[in-house]
Amino acid sequence: MSDSENSQFETSIPIAETAFEKRRGIRHVEIRSGYAQVHVTQLKVPISETRLDILQAVGNAEISVDFLKFTPTGVSFMVQDLVAEKTTRILENFGAMFSLAANRHIVTVHAVNMRDEQGLIADVMAHAIRSGAKLEHITDMHDRMLIVVAAEESELLRAALQELAQGKNGN
Amino acid sequence: MAIKVLKFGGTSVATPEARKLSAMRVISAVQQGYSPVVVVSAIGRRGAPYATDTLLQMIREIDPDVEPDAREVDLLIACGEILSAVVFAHTLKTLGQPAQAFRGGQAGIRTDGVFGNARIMAIHPVSLLRSIEKGFVPVVCGFQGIYVPPEGGPGGELTTLGRGGSDTTAAALGAALKAESVEILTDVDGVKVADPDAVPDAATLSRITYDEVAEIAHLGARVVHPRAAEIAMSYQIPLWIKNTFSDNPGTEIVTRGELAERRLTGVAHTGQLVYLSFHLESIPDSHRTNLESRIFEMMARYDINLYMLNLSPLGTGFAVSRTQFPMVQELLDALVIPLKDGEQPIVVLMQLGNTESQAVTTQRELLASLGKIHVVPVEQTEGCTMVSLVAASQMPRPALFVSVLRTLHEAKIPVLQTADSDLSISVLVPEAECYRAVRLIHDRFEGDAGALL
Numbered sequence: 014m015s016d017s018e019n020s021q022f023e024t025s026i027p028i029a030e031t032a033f034e035k036r037r038g039i040r041h042v043e044i045r046s047g048y049a050q051v052h053v054t055q056l057k058v059p060i061s062e063t064r065l066d067i068l069q070a071v072g073n074a075e076i077s078v079d080f081l082k083f084t085p086t087g088v089s090f091m092v093q094d095l096v097a098e099k100t101t102r103i104l105e106n107f108g109a110m111f112s113l114a115a116n117r118h119i120v121t122v123h124a125v126n127m128r129d130e131q132g133l134i135a136d137v138m139a140h141a142i143r144s145g146a147k148l149e150h151i152t153d154m155h156d157r158m159l160i161v162v163a164a165e166e167s168e169l170l171r172a173a174l175q176e177l178a179q180g181k182n183g184n
Numbered sequence: 185m186a187i188k189v190l191k192f193g194g195t196s197v198a199t200p201e202a203r204k205l206s207a208m209r210v211i212s213a214v215q216q217g218y219s220p221v222v223v224v225s226a227i228g229r230r231g232a233p234y235a236t237d238t239l240l241q242m243i244r245e246i247d248p249d250v251e252p253d254a255r256e257v258d259l260l261i262a263c264g265e266i267l268s269a270v271v272f273a274h275t276l277k278t279l280g281q282p283a284q285a286f287r288g289g290q291a292g293i294r295t296d297g298v299f300g301n302a303r304i305m306a307i308h309p310v311s312l313l314r315s316i317e318k319g320f321v322p323v324v325c326g327f328q329g330i331y332v333p334p335e336g337g338p339g340g341e342l343t344t345l346g347r348g349g350s351d352t353t354a355a356a357l358g359a360a361l362k363a364e365s366v367e368i369l370t371d372v373d374g375v376k377v378a379d380p381d382a383v384p385d386a387a388t389l390s391r392i393t394y395d396e397v398a399e400i401a402h403l404g405a406r407v408v409h410p411r412a413a414e415i416a417m418s419y420q421i422p423l424w425i426k427n428t429f430s431d432n433p434g435t436e437i438v439t440r441g442e443l444a445e446r447r448l449t450g451v452a453h454t455g456q457l458v459y460l461s462f463h464l465e466s467i468p469d470s471h472r473t474n475l476e477s478r479i480f481e482m483m484a485r486y487d488i489n490l491y492m493l494n495l496s497p498l499g500t501g502f503a504v505s506r507t508q509f510p511m512v513q514e515l516l517d518a519l520v521i522p523l524k525d526g527e528q529p530i531v532v533l534m535q536l537g538n539t540e541s542q543a544v545t546t547q548r549e550l551l552a553s554l555g556k557i558h559v560v561p562v563e564q565t566e567g568c569t570m571v572s573l574v575a576a577s578q579m580p581r582p583a584l585f586v587s588v589l590r591t592l593h594e595a596k597i598p599v600l601q602t603a604d605s606d607l608s609i610s611v612l613v614p615e616a617e618c619y620r621a622v623r624l625i626h627d628r629f630e631g632d633a634g635a636l637l
Contacts, residue, residue, distance in 0.1 A: 033356040033415050034303040052497065061599070065589055072582040081585055081602050084496035126411065129347070134490040135483035142477040151493050154605040155402035
């Protein structure tokens with residue numbers, strides 16, 4: 014039986030015809046609210062140790078952090094808006110140089126297996142930057158990218174990324 | 185008709201002895217009343233005469249400077265699985281079990297038209313069901329399907345499914361045939377809590393959820409491809425990872441509801457990566473976003489895959505795979521970017537690495553007449569790899585993060601960057617320290633892996 018004959022073959026056996034794999038490219042873009050962005054800078058050397066001490070202090074206070082990233086002179090992460098004040102107090106007590114920006118939104122771009130889709134993450138980044146929204150923080154996983162922006166800029170970013178998704182998916 | 189899909193990896197079909205053992209498993213399934221459908225990978229692993237990389241080498245060595253067409257490459261590398269399927273079907277026949285080999289297209293596997301990384305769109309398993317009805321065991325080539333373009337064309341185009349393609353074939357066939365279970369048969373006892381090359385006595389997990397196996401597979405565990413796990417999860421097909429060469433019960437993949445407790449899954453590692461940090465302090469704010477956008481546009485245009493992105497007030501950074509790094513190097517070093525936005529146009533010159541290359545020096549001289557040139561140093565850290573701790577559910581952070589970072593810090597293993605998801609935390613470390621990092625993290629959490637947090 015040839016490959017092309019297969020689809021025309023008549024049979025009494027019920028056939029399960031299914032779309033098996035999730036669609037390639039961006040599947041959807043969502044916004045989550047209620048976060049604060051923390052940038053800690055100019056840490057005392059050795060920076061790697063001071064970073065740990067800061068994270069330990071935050072952890073001891075039972076504050077959950079997300080999107081932890083190392084920067085050349087410090088560390089940045091997200092906390093929930095609800096614990097922004099508590100985080101501020103801890104960082105002040107620590108004597109750290111830091112900025113905490115509340116009322117941040119996380120714009121999440123969902124795309125299956127995106128680290129293996131050639132150039133996709135770079136394309137999302139280029140579009141996100143060109144959207145005009147100021148990207149404050151970013152992290153990537155195998156199936157999504159999360160971008161932190163000020164609340165008032167999240168819809169702008171979402172629109173740009175949805176436009177990219179429509180262009181890439183041809184719909 | 186109780187169908188069981190049995191997928192045999194390269195080592196399970198590598199030698200006549202291995203094929204016989206594998207075939208006996210198929211016959212045993214028949215004796216238990218199942219109608220097995222077999223999926224096979226190409227014979228052997230890297231370096232074996234019919235393995236995918238050997239076939240690729242055959243065409244690439246004709247002229248390394250001429251990239252072969254993806255369509256031709258697919259036709260070539262699909263031969264590995266065709267050969268394997270025919271040999272395996274005949275092995276079954278010699279043991280008294282009638283069997284028929286099927287190419288992916290003959291098995292009714294339809295894909296999209298992306299050569300080398302096709303996705304399964306539909307399966308029409310008529311010929312497989314007919315074969316079963318006639319008393320044969322169908323042996324299907326993993327990793328391949330056909331794409332029938334909208335404009336038609338006789339027979340369609342052969343496509344391959346990319347990494348983990350045979351696992352994906354098995355899971356998708358399991359869904360299409362409403363199989364009772366899908367068994368991925370390999371040369372390890374199941375899903376380990378760490379790579380046995382790094383931790384020789386790493387325990388085998390008896391049960392793991394679809395989410396965990398997808399996460400740990402995405403992060404480098406090589407037991408089952410995440411695409412297969414995702415299909416199995418979508419269609420709720422019982423999935424097992426077993427060892428062809430042992431009677432170990434293997435690892436059962438189950439739903440989150442069946443294994444609800446909060447626990448660590450294991451440690452994985454992946455990728456030979458190069459981390460690039462772009463120092464943008466000298467770039468005026470009015471031009472910075474334009475410059476960043478141009479960098480990412482270029483990476484997208486050349487299909488560069490990025491990992492572990494970072495933005496900070498001082499610059500931006502990301503990792504690229506070692507295989508794509510030469511292209512990135514060629515693109516970035518001595519690249520001149522004129523930026524017109526903002527109050528004053530500026531010219532940026534990228535300098536890759538700590539020392540100025542001849543190309544950068546030449547560009548600098550040529551551009552001298554334009555006034556001030558903004559040199560952007562791009563620090564490159566070669567030889568990195570990503571080590572990840574995976575958990576079954578939302579992790580308690582930063583406690584775990586601190587624990588991982590402190591463990592590595594005390595062992596003097598530098599952590600270059602981090603990333604985290606709901607189910608994992610990852611650190612970028614020097615490749616030379618990969619196994620030590622895996623071992624240390626494993627030992628730090630030993631007893632927690634597979635247990636309650």
